[in-house]
Amino acid sequence: MKGDLKPPVETIEAVFDESPIVYLTMKYFVDDLTVSTYDECMNTEIHDKSHHDAYHIRLANYTPLIGGEKVFSVLEDALQGATKSIDYLCWGFQPSMYFKRTANALEFTDASQPKPEMIGTVLERIAARGVKIRILAWFQSTAQYAEPNLPGFPALNGEGIGLPIGYATLQQQEFDRTWHQRLNDGQMPNISLRTRGFSDAERHSIAAYLKTQSSDQGHIFARQFDMLTLFPTHHQKTVVIDYEAPEQAVGFIMGHNSTSQYWSAPPYSVQQYRAHTGRDGPIPYHDNSAMITGPLLYDLNHNFSQAWDKAAQGQPGHVESDLLQKRSHIKADHIPLASQAAIIQNGTAGRAYPVPAQICRTQPQHNVRNIETLYLQAVMQIGRVVYFENQYFRFAPLIATMKKNRIAYHEWGGDRPLYVFVVTNSTAPVEESQEKATANTFRMLAALGRDDTMPEIARTQEKEALEAQLKDDQRHHPEHIEADRARLKELETRVIQRKDFGPIKAVVCTLVCPDHGKHISIPETKAEQLAGIKARLQNVRKQTVRLDSYFLAQRRRTLSPDEKAQFAELNRQCAELHDQYDAVSELPNPPPELKSQPDGVPYKPIWTPVYVHSKTTILDDAVIIHGSANLNVRSMEVDSELNIVVPDYDAALSMRRDLWRIHAGEKGAVDDEAKAFSVWEKLIAKNKEQESYCLPPVASIIGFYDTQKTWETWD
Secondary structure, three states, X not given: OHHHOOOOOHHHHHHHOOOHHHHOOHHHOOOOOOOOOXXXXXXXXXXXXXXXXXXXXXEEEEEEEEOHHHHHHHHHHHHHOOOOEEEEEEOOEOOOOEOOOOOOOOOOOOOOOOOOOEHHHHHHHHHHOOOEEEEEEEOOHHHHHOOOOOOOOOOOOOXXXXXXXXXXXXXXXXHHHHHHHHHHOOOOXXXXXXXXXXXXXXXXXXXXXXXXXXXXXXXXOHHHHHHHHHOOOEOOOEEEEOOOOHHHOEEEEEOOOEOHHHOXXXXXXXXXXXXXXXXXXXXXXEOEEEEEEOOOHHHHHHHHHHHHHHHOOOOOOOOOXXXXXXXXXXXXXXXXXXXXXXXXXXXXXXXXXXXXXXEEEEEHHHOEEHHHHHHHHHOOOOOOEEEEEEOOEOOHHHHHHHXXXXXXXXXXXXXXXXXXXXXXXXXXXXXXXXXXXHHHHHHHHHHOOOHHHOHHHHHHHHHHHHHHHHHHHHHHOHHHHHHHHHHXXXXXXXXXXXXXXXXXXXXXXXXXXXXXXXXXXXXXXXXHHHHHHHHHHHHHHHHHHHHHHHHHHHOOOOOOHHHHHHHHHHHHHHHHHHHHHHHHHHOOOOOOOOOEOOOXXXXXXXXXXXXXXXEEEEEOOOEEEEEOOOEOHHHHHHOEEEEEEEOOHHHHHHHHHHHHHHHHOOHHHOOOHHHHHHHHHHHHHHHHHHHHOOOOOOOOEEEOOOOOOOOOOOO
C-alpha cells in the first residue's frame, strides 16, 4: 500500500537541481552522526572515539589516482620520502616489480642511463636509513595455482612456496627468491614481512553467517558456498607512511595489487613491454586508487595495526604484537589536514580535495561488514545517475534494493528516470574465475532488464521454466500442451530482447584497447623489429667485409691506430645489434594483426581486452565509493576489504569525467546523463559495426555480450 511507503528520493529530487552541495548529506555514511551537512562536517572538531564496528567520519585531503602508472609512481615517491615507518598492507607483493618505468618500451636507451629499480631494492635501501618497514600480505599455498600473489615466498611452517609469476623474466623470478631468502636470513633488519589467513574457527563463523544472515540468503549456491568458506582471502590494500610523524604522514587506499600485471597506463595499449619499460602483463588492467593525508589516517593505521598484531599470534619467538598499543597516544586530531605530504598531492599526484570521508570495511574476524551496509544505503539515495565500474558485477541484493526503491519513487509520482552506467568484465574466460560465475552476473543484468547481454543463459532459464510448465500441464491442463510445445520451439530461434523499463535505463559495457590495429610510433610487430635489426646488422657486416677486402688488396699486415679504431667500432656495433636482437626475441608476441584468408574473406579481428580491476562507484556526480571491494558476496561478507566513501561534488565530478574520457572519449564524457546515455549507446553500436568490418574500435567501450551457455555458480 502507498500509505505504508515514504517517498525515498523526494528530498534529493527537490534540492538537487537547486544546489548540488545540499546533496552531500551524510546519509551515505554508516555511522551514527552528530553532523549532517558538508559545511558542518568540515568545521567540526574531530574527537577520538573507541572503535566499534564502524569508523567515524573524518577530514582528509583526498587525491584520486587513475591507472597503475600514476599510482605506483606517486607511491614510490612517497616511500622514498619516508623517515620513520612504512606499513604496507596488501593482497600480494612482488619484490621484483618496477613501480617506475621508462617511457618507451622498444627503444634501447643509452646504457649509461640508470634503469628503474625493483621495489624490493628500493625498500631495502629505505630500510638501511633506519626506516621500519612492515609488510602484511595474504598467503594460502593452494591459491597460488590460481594466481601467484607472493612470488618467491619460501616454505615456512609448512605454508608452501610462493609460485613465480608466469610473465616475469627469469631474472625477476630469481630476484624474488633471493630477496625473500635474504629477508629470512636477517640481512634486512628493518624489514618485517608477515602473512595472514583464516583459521578453521573463522571459516566456520563465515559459514554460519552465510547460512543465517547473508543479504543474499537463499540464493547462495552450493558450489559458491564451498568456495567462499574454503578460500576466503585478505584483500585489503593500504599503505601508511610515517604515522609516528603526523605532520608528514601520508596514506594510500588502493584497488591495485602490488604485482607487476597491475601496472598499466591509460589510454590502454595493445603493446606489451619489458618489465622495466611499460606494461608487462598479458593484457592491460584498469584500476583506481587514492592518496590520503589528514585525520582519516587514524583509521588506516588502526586497521593495519589491528591486523599486524593479530598476525603475530602463534608465531614462534619474540615478535612485535603491540603496535596498536604503541601508537595509541596518536589521536586523529593530532594529524593536521594540511600536512607536508599534501605538497606531493598538489604536485605530481594531482589535485588534493579537502573532504569529509569515512573508511568502511569488511572484516569477518571482527564481525564487521559495513561496506555492504554502505552500498545498500547508498543505492537508496541515488537521484538521477549511478556509475558502476567493477571487476565483478555479481551482488544481486544491490540491484534489487536500488530497483525496489526506484519503483517506489515512481509510484509516488516521480518521473525522472535513473540512468545506470556499468563497466565490468565479460564472463568469457579472460581469466578462469570469470567464466565460473555466469549465474550471479546474469541475476544482476536480468534485474536491470539486460537479459539480452547474456542471451544463451536467458534462453536456458526460460526453457527450464517452460519445460516445468509443460510438465505441470501434462498432469493438470492437457489442453495447454500444444501451446507449451509451440513456445518451446519458438524459443529456439527467438532473439532475446532487452527489457528496459521506465524507472531504470541501463547501459552495460566492457573495455578493449582503443589502439588495436592503428598505427603507433613504435614498430607494429615483433617480426618487423627483428627484421629491422637484421638489416642494420647486415649493413655493418658489409662495411666490415669491405674494409677486409681493402686491406687484403693492399697486402698489408698491420693496421694504423685509426684503422684499428674503425674495426673496433664496427665490432662494437655488431655486438650491440646482437644484444638488441636477443632482447627483442625474448619479448612476448604482440596481438595478431588483421589478416585475410586465401579467398579474401577477412578473419574476425581480435580486439585486446582491458581487464577491469576497478572497484569504483560514483553516485550523482556527488559521492565516490572505491577501494578493494568488488560487487559480490565474497567482498561484502567474506573477504577482508577496505573502501573509502567521499561525498564531495568537485572530486566526484572530476573523477567521473576523467574515467569517461579514458573509456568513451571526449564525446562520451558529457555531464548530462541522458545525453551521455545516448552517446554511449551510439559508441557501442558503432564499435559493433567496426568489429564486423575488421576495423579498429572508435572508443574503449564495447557492449557487454556473453555467449556462455552454462549456469556456473563458483562466485
